[in-house]
Amino acid sequence: MTIIGKRLETAISLLKKCRNNEIFADIGSDHAHFAIEASKRGIARSVIASDINKMPLEKGRENAISQNVDMKFIISDGFDSIENEGITSAAICGMGGELIASIVLRSQTAKKCDLILQPMSAAEELRKALWDNGFEITDEIFVVENKKPYTVMRAVYTGINTEYTYIDLYLGKKREKTDAFVYYCEKVLNSAKKRRLGIIAKSEPTDEIDSLISECQMQTINF
Numbered sequence: 001m002t003i004i005g006k007r008l009e010t011a012i013s014l015l016k017k018c019r020n021n022e023i024f025a026d027i028g029s030d031h032a033h034f035a036i037e038a039s040k041r042g043i044a045r046s047v048i049a050s051d052i053n054k055m056p057l058e059k060g061r062e063n064a065i066s067q068n069v070d071m072k073f074i075i076s077d078g079f080d081s082i083e084n085e086g087i088t089s090a091a092i093c094g095m096g097g098e099l100i101a102s103i104v105l106r107s108q109t110a111k112k113c114d115l116i117l118q119p120m121s122a123a124e125e126l127r128k129a130l131w132d133n134g135f136e137i138t139d140e141i142f143v144v145e146n147k148k149p150y151t152v153m154r155a156v157y158t159g160i161n162t163e164y165t166y167i168d169l170y171l172g173k174k175r176e177k178t179d180a181f182v183y184y185c186e187k188v189l190n191s192a193k194k195r196r197l198g199i200i201a202k203s204e205p206t207d208e209i210d211s212l213i214s215e216c217q218m219q220t221i222n223f
C-alpha cells in the first residue's frame with residue numbers, strides 16, 4: 001500500500017483536473033508514489049515514471065511491481081529523453097523552483113501538456129519563469145504537511161505572458177484564505193523580514209519588500 005501525504009494528494013487532485021491524462025509522466029518520480037497512485041486510481045490511462053538517477057528509478061520500479069502496477073520506467077533529465085512519448089500531462093514535484101522552471105522552459109512537450117508543479121523552494125522563481133514565458137497558472141493550492149506549508153500548481157502553455165506584482169510572485173494570484181495559505185504567508189513573511197535587512201544594508205529601496213510584508217501581515221493578523 002502506498003503512503004501518500006497531503007502534498008502529493010493535492011497534486012493528485014489537480015491531476016484529475018487536467019484536460020487529457022491519456023499519457024501521464026511523473027518526472028523526478030523517485031519512489032514513484034504519485035505515478036503508482038495515478039495508475040491505481042485510474043486517473044491516467046498510461047503512466048511513465050522517469051528520474052535522472054538510476055537508484056530512485058529502481059526503487060520506484062520495485063514499488064510498482066510490489067503493487068502490481070504496470071508502467072514504463074525511463075531514465076531522463078527532465079523531459080529530455082521522453083519528448084517523443086506523446087505525453088499529455090506531467091508532474092514535476094518535490095524539486096526546487098528554479099530546477100522545475102529550467103525543466104519546463106527547455107521542453108517542447110511542456111508546452112503541449114498540462115503540468116502539475118510542486119516546488120520545495122523558490123516558488124517565486126517558478127511563478128516568474130512561467131508568467132514571463134507564456135504559461136498560465138490555472139490553479140494553485142496551498143497545503144500543510146508535517147507542519148510545513150507547500151504550494152501545488154497546475155499550469156498550461158497559452159503563449160500569452162501574464163502580468164504580475166511583486167506580491168503575486170511570492171504569494172501567487174490564487175490567494176484563497178485557507179489555514180494553509182495563512183501558514184504559507186507566515187513562512188513568506190519570516191523570510192521577507194530577513195531579506196529586508198539585506199536590502200537596507202545595501203541602501204536599496206524597500207518599497208516592494210514592504211508591500212509584501214504588509215500583505216503577509218494583513219493575511220496572518222488575528223489568525
Ligand SMILES: C[S@@+](CC[C@H](N)C(=O)[O-])C[C@H]1O[C@@H](n2cnc3c(N)ncnc32)[C@H](O)[C@@H]1O
Pocket residue numbers: 008027028029030031034050051052053056076077078092093094095099103
Ligand atoms: C525529492 S525527490 C521528489 C520525489 C517525488 N516527485 C515527490 O514529490 O515526492 C526528487 C527526485 O527528482 C530527481 N531529479 C532531480 N533532478 C532531476 C531532473 N533534472 N530530471 C529528472 N529527475 C530529477 C531526483 O533524482 C529525485 O529522485
